[in-house]
Amino acid sequence: MDKKTIRKKIIAERDEMDFDVKQAKDELIVNKFLELGFIDKYDNIFSYVNFGSEIDVGKILSTILEKGKNLFVPYVDVKSKQMYLCQITDLSTDLEKGHYGILEPKKNLRKPVNSDIIDCVISPGVAFTTKKDRTGYGGGYYDRFYSSLKQRPFIVALAYDFQILESLPTESFDVPVDMIITEKKIIK
Incomplete structure (x- = not known):
């Protein structure tokens, strides 16, 4: 299967999950992430803000802020196809709907950030492999x-177990992750 077909299949499966089942799986995955102590270990954490049927990272984001760590979230420039970071300090007031309907930092908060300070990334993705490839x-x-x-x-991905495939078509520019946490396992 090509990447486009894989994306369509996995997103459809994710979208069709029963709400209660999704909520239970999200809680298992998020709690595993929190138990692994990443927030204590790292100071500058970059995370996606979930949308659609992605794993709900709200509890992780609020824990990062509660522990006084620096939280960075993305926003995109669709014209240049670049993603930028913005530090936020309040989940309820610092975000607004941006491109693709994804919550992004409000425009007045966006300042240049030295991305090299990021020491941990919570990465989104559609599909992964046991070798930690990511699509x-x-x-x-x-x-x-x-x-x-x-x-x-350090790049950690959160995924449902069905998002882990035997193999994926990869290209030279595809960057693998360092760890994947699902409701059933941790892939290191």
């Missing part, structure tokens, strides 16, 4: 972002 939504935003960094941060 995103097809825009290449995260791969370009990772390639632009001088130092590679």
Whole structure:
């Protein structure tokens, strides 16, 4: 299967999940992430803000802020196809709907950030492998972002078990993750 077909199949399966089942799986995945102590270990954490049927990271984001760590979230420039970071300090007031309907930092908060300070990334993705390959939504935003960094941060992906495939078509610019946490396992 090509990437486009894989994306369509996995997103459809994710979208069709029963609400209660999704909520239970999200809680298991989020709690595993929190128990692994990443928030205590890292100071500058970059995370996606979930939308659609992605795993709900709200509890992780609020825990990062409660522990006094620096939380960065993305916004995109669709024309240049670049993703930028913005530090936020309040989940209820600092975000607004942006491109694709995804919550992004409000425009007045966006200031240039030295992305090289990021030491941990909570990465979104559509499909993964046990070798930690990652396929995103097809825009290449995260791969370009990772390639632009001088130092590679620790990249952890949150996924449902059905998002882990035997193999994925990969290209030279695809950046693998360092760990994947699902409701059933942790892939290191």
